[in-house]
Amino acid sequence: MTAGGWLEIGALLAVLTALTPLLGGYIDRVFRGDRVLLARVLGPAERRLIGLVAGREPAGQDWKQYATSTLIFSAVCFLALYVILRTQSIHPLNPQGFRSPPWDLAFNTAASFVSNTSWQFYGGETTLSDFSQMAGITVHSFLSAAVGLAVAIAIVRGFANRSGKLLGNFWVDLIRGLLYVLLPLAVVGSLFLVSQGSIQTLAGDLHISTLVGGDQTLALGPVASEKAINVLSSDGGGFYAVNSAMPFEDPTGLTNLLEALMTVLIPAALTSTYGRMVGNRRQGWALYGVMAVMLLGAMAVAYPSESLPSPAMHAAAVNGVNMEGKEQRFAVAGSTLMAVTGTASGDGTTSAALDSFTGLGGSIPMADMMTGEVIFGGVGSGLFGMLLMVLLAVFIAGLMVGRTPEYLGKRIEATEIKLVTLGAIVVPLIVLFMTAWAISTRYGLRSIFNAGPQGFSETLYAYTSQANNNGSAFAGYVGFVQPHAPGNAGATGVTFADLAGGGAMLFGRFVPMLLALAVAGSLSGKRTIVSGAGTMRTDTVIFAALLIATISIVALLTFVPALMLGPLVQALTGRLF
Amino acid sequence: MILGQLRSSVVAVVVLTVLLGLGYPLAITGVSQVLWSHQANGSTVQRDGRTVGSSLIGQDFGGNPAYFQTRPSASGYDPANTAASNLGPNSKRLSDEILARLRVYLRREQPYDAGLTAADVPADAVTASGSGVDPDISVADARIQARRVAAIRHLPLGTVLRLVSEHTNSSVAGLLGPAAIDVLAVNLALDGLGAR
Numbered sequence: 001m002t003a004g005g006w007l008e009i010g011a012l013l014a015v016l017t018a019l020t021p022l023l024g025g026y027i028d029r030v031f032r033g034d035r036v037l038l039a040r041v042l043g044p045a046e047r048r049l050i051g052l053v054a055g056r057e058p059a060g061q062d063w064k065q066y067a068t069s070t071l072i073f074s075a076v077c078f079l080a081l082y083v084i085l086r087t088q089s090i091h092p093l094n095p096q097g098f099r100s101p102p103w104d105l106a107f108n109t110a111a112s113f114v115s116n117t118s119w120q121f122y123g124g125e126t127t128l129s130d131f132s133q134m135a136g137i138t139v140h141s142f143l144s145a146a147v148g149l150a151v152a153i154a155i156v157r158g159f160a161n162r163s164g165k166l167l168g169n170f171w172v173d174l175i176r177g178l179l180y181v182l183l184p185l186a187v188v189g190s191l192f193l194v195s196q197g198s199i200q201t202l203a204g205d206l207h208i209s210t211l212v213g214g215d216q217t218l219a220l221g222p223v224a225s226e227k228a229i230n231v232l233s234s235d236g237g238g239f240y241a242v243n244s245a246m247p248f249e250d251p252t253g254l255t256n257l258l259e260a261l262m263t264v265l266i267p268a269a270l271t272s273t274y275g276r277m278v279g280n281r282r283q284g285w286a287l288y289g290v291m292a293v294m295l296l297g298a299m300a301v302a303y304p305s306e307s308l309p310s311p312a313m314h315a316a317a318v319n320g321v322n323m324e325g326k327e328q329r330f331a332v333a334g335s336t337l338m339a340v341t342g343t344a345s346g347d348g349t350t351s352a353a354l355d356s357f358t359g360l361g362g363s364i365p366m367a368d369m370m371t372g373e374v375i376f377g378g379v380g381s382g383l384f385g386m387l388l389m390v391l392l393a394v395f396i397a398g399l400m401v402g403r404t405p406e407y408l409g410k411r412i413e414a415t416e417i418k419l420v421t422l423g424a425i426v427v428p429l430i431v432l433f434m435t436a437w438a439i440s441t442r443y444g445l446r447s448i449f450n451a452g453p454q455g456f457s458e459t460l461y462a463y464t465s466q467a468n469n470n471g472s473a474f475a476g477y478v479g480f481v482q483p484h485a486p487g488n489a490g491a492t493g494v495t496f497a498d499l500a501g502g503g504a505m506l507f508g509r510f511v512p513m514l515l516a517l518a519v520a521g522s523l524s525g526k527r528t529i530v531s532g533a534g535t536m537r538t539d540t541v542i543f544a545a546l547l548i549a550t551i552s553i554v555a556l557l558t559f560v561p562a563l564m565l566g567p568l569v570q571a572l573t574g575r576l577f
Numbered sequence: 578m579i580l581g582q583l584r585s586s587v588v589a590v591v592v593l594t595v596l597l598g599l600g601y602p603l604a605i606t607g608v609s610q611v612l613w614s615h616q617a618n619g620s621t622v623q624r625d626g627r628t629v630g631s632s633l634i635g636q637d638f639g640g641n642p643a644y645f646q647t648r649p650s651a652s653g654y655d656p657a658n659t660a661a662s663n664l665g666p667n668s669k670r671l672s673d674e675i676l677a678r679l680r681v682y683l684r685r686e687q688p689y690d691a692g693l694t695a696a697d698v699p700a701d702a703v704t705a706s707g708s709g710v711d712p713d714i715s716v717a718d719a720r721i722q723a724r725r726v727a728a729i730r731h732l733p734l735g736t737v738l739r740l741v742s743e744h745t746n747s748s749v750a751g752l753l754g755p756a757a758i759d760v761l762a763v764n765l766a767l768d769g770l771g772a773r
Contacts, residue, residue: 004752010753023740069582076586080594126658135598141592143599150622171585178593183601191612197633200602200609200617205657208621208628210636211764212644218619218631219657224609225602242659245707247633253754310666316675320700324671325661328648328701328713329746329757335707349613352707353661362666372713454665492604518678576669 001307005333009299012261013292016268019287023265024272030434031273032178033109042179049175060166063521066154067514069170070147073423074114074510076274077143078478081109084136094129094202095204096219101127104498108479112500113137115509116235116378117407118471119350119462121498123169123241123480124527125219130202137237138226142182143268145233148380149177151513152270153277155384158520159408160278165524167517181266182232189262197251198224217327231262236379236471237346243336245327256334256351261337261549263297263347267376270383278408279514282539287386290544293342294375298340298364298438305361306332309575322361326354336361339472343368346378348471355450355458356476359571362474363563369468370559371551372427372512378469381509384516388423389536391416391519393550397536407538409528416519423515427467430504434463442463443496449476452577457566466501467508622761624768630761631656635712643729644683644764645714645722648701652709662705689725690703697721713757716745720771730767740766 029036039046061069071387084091085106089099102108105121114117118141124133148174157167194200194499199220206218223239228238237243244250250259263545268288275284308320325367326335335352342349343365354365368375374386395417398405405412438444438459447462448455465472479497529535537543609617620632630636637645639652651662664671679695682702687693696735699717714722719741725736744762747754 001754004755008753045704049592052592052630053585063578063650069585072579072582073586076583076590080590123658123660125656129672132603135594138602139594139598143593145752160671171589174589178597183597186601187605191608194605194609194613197620199619200606201619202606203618206621206628208630211612211624211629212637212639212769214637214639214654216630216634216636216654217657218621218634220619222602222606224617225605226630240659240708242661242708245661246656246659247708247710247712248656253752256617257753262661263751309700311668311669313670313675315672315702316679316703317695318675318679318698318700318703319696320706322666323700324664324666324675326704327707327711328715329754331701331755334754353663355663355665356661356671360664397600413598449663450665450668451670452665452667454667457665474663475661476665560637570665570667573667575667577665577667 001304008333009337020268021272023269027181027269027273028276030176038180046179050172050312054171058169058172061169062165063517064169065518066170070151077140078110078114078464081113081136081140082106088129088132091131093131104453104495108498108502111505113140114144115469115505116148117469117505118235118237119466120237124239133226134222137167141229141233141235145379146174146177148378150174152380152383153573155516155520156274156277158524161524162528185232190224191529193224193227196255198215199248200224231259231349234346244349250351253329253334258329260338263341263345263349264351264376266379267345269384286539286544291375295344298368301342302361302364303336306336310358315576322358325356339365343472344375346373346469350472355476359567360429365568366464369464369470370555373468388420388516390553391420393547394473397546410523410526415522419515419519423512424554426511427508430467430507431463434500434504435460447477447494447497453566453569460562460566463504467504469509633643633712635710641727645760647760648711649705651705654710656710660709661707675703686725688723689728712759714760716756719758
């Protein structure tokens, strides 16, 4: 550990805290329908797009109508991406002449990007054409994030509504979010990345002869435009198999910090948007505080853990920090920071190989995801996931003091609590069930790369990441096997992992989303009670602490037994496997 | 209502795919090629008019003792098929690989630095990078390798160390990430010395 490393972490939190109210206020104005500055340029495009998609006067929707639009749109997105991938060989902009990926990989990948996950069983530079990267991956990073954003805004409207059941119009929210929030940030982000060394070209491969006369092929492509939206959208996919460890995706320590910041930027800002929408900014700050403290807590365990040699290094009598799978320009601080922000947010971008993290260091990204992706979480999904946890905390506190639980002046009743409880258990159930299935079958075990407890960790990580829509990986775990990779020619991969993972991603995305929309529908228009001396305040430090405890206890009770079998056993032993 | 939503969805996906999948990346490509064409095309490095690599991508110097060596790679230094080893922290195989790399390293450097022991070897020199094409090495590794390079090239150690520090990158005055030595740049500079 170095002082510089902690300074870097502090810098990220300081910048994030400063940007949260600025961007949060802006997002609030965008979705209120105020005329923001960018509307001067994009206003005509916005009106034309909305007219084209939703008609001249889009009507307000209740939660069921909003949910219907969301599901139908996502289904069409899924089909579009699946078809683009399966017909890759006939599209233009395929300088390397890649074949179309097989159906099981295309299913997994389409599910992955439509559910805002970005789990990748393929290596981009060996599998996807420039066309697929642009019209497929890049587009659905935008769209899935815009869906999450729109749904979160609709849910908050439900929490805030004092009368009526209308949550807004999905199409208007979708297009406003794309044009005024995601697109401008992506343009600025990608141009900055290029200026720092990230590449942006359609030239295809560049074959060179190295200094000592060897051959090297530089796989070039439209990387920066995809990377920028990948880190902003909580999609987190990589143009290359190793994601941001590849210098073309993340050239310097500065870009690494910036990318880490971008993964948490919109989810953090949404807490402020939330506070404004419900008319009490302190409510937003309370959520932000919970997220920031939990992020710092994760760093406080992961950073020291990675600053020690792994048992494998120790056995070879090598000292120093755990550099296996890490890049020199980031070393431990930058690599760990990206791992923690990438998993605390729903993004999943990494700039190091998490599979080679130490036992304790590697359990942190897993624990981040096991909270249900509420420590910032995904764009939109982080906020509504957190709101479900808030209701749970309010309910538990209400039980403890024997009072009817209420939040924002609204009574939390049986309907809401049933939905919230279902939301809290459905994703963990998927994770544990899929993990158990995968490790108890021959076809499930075929995906495992490492021997010993790490093999279990890889499996647990895979289904935790996919069901929680994160997308990072202990990347030894294989599904589809690269056809172009040396020694793998003709291999077909593990269909089970592709399908089970794809299913986990779709259920993990849309079931909690529907439950949260239903909660919002139930709360919308509920009579508010005037707060009095007996009202439990939810914008205080005490409530924030209670919320942290609730999130941690739910995650621990669910997952500690599984964690004990994998990463924690490795943290406790020096044995090699 | 369902049919109406379906129509809206199809229109939205088609229009937005054109806008975000072609319009946006092509516009960024256009602007990048004009403003930052060096970076946008891979920060390539030329010698005698021939491209010999990218300043961002590590390459294999094949153990040639006149050159600084890059970090170990799990992908054979292939930037078109990037990979880390993905071996776990308690992996026997990883431990064996680290031990083998350590032996190679000591065999290469000890003749020029008799006092060098395993305990002196920095971690980055015997561990595989995250991308397989890490272009950089640590200051500690460069200091050790400098003795060999200086001896083989019959150069004063000070000259080699000066070149090393000239090609040390530190992001934002070293605050974001440790000092990292661009191996290809140092090696090109060394060859440039010989030509003078």
